[in-house]
Each structure stands twice: as structure tokens, then as C-alpha cells.
Amino acid sequence: MPPRTLCPVTSNDELVKLEAVYRPLADSVRRLIDATIRTQVDAATLAAAKEKIDCTTEELSAALMPSSFGVRQTADGQSMPWGNVVIGLRNPVAPPLAINYEADGLVWSDFTLGAAYEGPPGHVHGGVCAMVLDHVLGATAHKPGRPAVTGTLSVRYLRGTPLGPLRAEAHIDRVEGVKTFASGHIADAQGITVQAEGVFVHPQNRGANS
């Protein structure tokens, strides 16, 4: 599947309006995902729920874009990574992370991971920690109109990361040509649980890893 930018380009006003429609829908699906994992209702109620979900999916599917969402841009160049699995406001799989950029180059995000991100009982899956770190470290290198993709990522697990409120942070260690060397971590209230280092690359042509 080649890189795509399908979009009917929208103005900033239109962007705000679209966000007000799509974000609540995805949030509702996020709550449904959590309930699907944790429900203890009887089989008849589960079957009725399934029927209602299938009916809703059918209605939403009356008009579908042909493949994935891609990354779209507004008329004034704002990026809309709404389908992104980590930060996409329209993607119910995404927590979604809100990424903050400080003037000194620090990138950080406060987020909460619930039952849908579990590996060991009560803990975040180690692979989800790697996914979050890939994105947050990569964000140090990512500039508007100049996307960076992951070259290498090394993750070191200090202890289990409990489900619940967490923070991820990353900063640039150094830049060498098209390569950005970044490091960062995930922490809970008791301190760092997972550390990572990564090399992120600005490719000539788009369409690679994060």
C-alpha cells in the first residue's frame, strides 16, 4: 500500500468542528473496549450487545474510505494524524497520547493505560511500553513537514509498569546529519519503570516506521 494523502483539505475552523464530532465517537468506542474486556453480564446480554455493535458498524460502513486514514493536512499545513495508533484521536486503539513539546527540547506526555493495554496481571504489556517509547522518542525528531522514522530502538525494563497513570519523557542526545539520537523513559508515581534509546531518521521519501 503506497503512502497516501487522500484528504479533502479542510480549514482550521472545519478541523475544530470535525474534531468535536470524531473525538467523542472514538472515546465512546474506547469505553466499549474496556467494558468488552471487563464485563461479567450473562450470555444473553452479551449476544444482544454484539447485535447492537454489528448494527452500528453497518451504519458507519455505509461510506468508508478505501483503506487506512493516513495522515492528512489542513489547508494551512496542520497535520491530522487522526488514525495513528498512539496519538490518533479517531483511533479507539490509541489511548490517545497528547504530546507536549517544551522550549528546551523535552517531549513529554501524561497518559493513563487501562485494562486494554495489559500484559502481566495488573501491568502494562512490555510491548506497549516499547510502542509508547518509540513514539515519544521519535517525536523529538519529528518536525512539521519533516517526518522522522525509527532506525533502531533499544528498550530496557527496570521493573513492571503498573496499569494506571503514567508519564513518558524523551529528549535529543545529539543530531548527526539525518539521524537524531534520542533517549527517554516511562515512569509511574514511584519512578522510572522502562528506559529507551533510539535513532530516528529523516528519510528522503515518506512512508516508513512511526
Add this chain to the structure above:
Amino acid sequence: MPPRTLCPVTSNDELVKLEAVYRPLADSVRRLIDATIRTQVDAATLAAAKEKIDCTTEELSAALMPSSFGVRQTADGQSMPWGNVVIGLRNPVAPPLAINYEADGLVWSDFTLGAAYEGPPGHVHGGVCAMVLDHVLGATAHKPGRPAVTGTLSVRYLRGTPLGPLRAEAHIDRVEGVKTFASGHIADAQGITVQAEGVFVHPQNRGANS
């Protein structure tokens, strides 16, 4: 949140029956997730869908387990990692991967990643590749009743991984005491896209990374 094994322990027959109820429900939510990302229906239809989803969530929430699903076991010791974010049949965020174990130690999984796992347009998020590799490499070390958690994971991205059908493979390089050294990759029809090496540890007490 401490490690939990809440379960009302079930027999194998009961397990099969429960799976027949929960798997279709989670599959329906997976289709809903995809439609939520890709739909192009009008705002009124979106609002009606949201209402139906909220109503379904409320019905499923009439009886919820107090926190996450955890890992449960049947009376005969079968593991039920149904809430797991990579392999959990009850977790709509999980593709879910079915993990195959060969006699020679090879672990592999054929799976398909759609719009919900996107990073760069048309491609799997680099962090999702890391998540899958963490799980599949870890599976080489994981034994029934003897879980392994991730110590370190190093991922090398050779090129973008397109959304669509993929395969992940892993094998053990060597074992040193409680440490298992594993390596593996993700491939599409054209070959390997991402490689990984990891060290997985059998801890004394449960409850860490994958």
C-alpha cells in the same frame, strides 16, 4: 495494582463455551474500531452511532470486574490470557495474534494489521512492530506456569512495514540461567522489514513486563 488471579476456575468444556461467547463479541468490536477510523458518514449518523455505542457500554457495564482481566487459569492449568493486548481473544485492541510453537523451538504467527495499527500512511506504526516482536520473542522463553518477562529489547527497522498480512518469527539463541536470549523478525511477502533481539527473564515472583 498488584498481580491478580481473580478467576472462578473453569473446566475445559466451560472454557470452550466461554470462548464461543466472548470471541465473537470482541471480533465485532474490532470491526467497529476499523469502521470508526474509516467512516465517512454524516454527522447525524455519527451521533446516532455514538448513542448506540454508549447504550451498549452501559448494558455491558451492569456487572464489571473491578480492574483488568488479568491472567486466569482453568482447573486443569490452562492459561487464559484473554485480556492480553497482543493475544487476548477478549481484548478488541489485540489483533489478536495466534502464537504457534514448533518442535525445533521456532515460534511464529501469521496475522493481519489494518487501519487501527497505522503510523506512517499505509504502514504499521514502528511501535506496533516493537510490541509484536516483544511478545513473539518473549514467547520463546514463556513456559506454562513459568512466565518470562522482558529484560531488554532491541529493534532494527530495515524498511516500512505495510499494513496487511504479515508474519512474525522468533527463536532462542541461547539460555543462561534465568535469561533467555531470543531473536526474530517481522516479514511481509517481500521479506523482512524489522529485526529484533531480546533478553527475557524468568523472575522469582510474577508481575512484570509482557
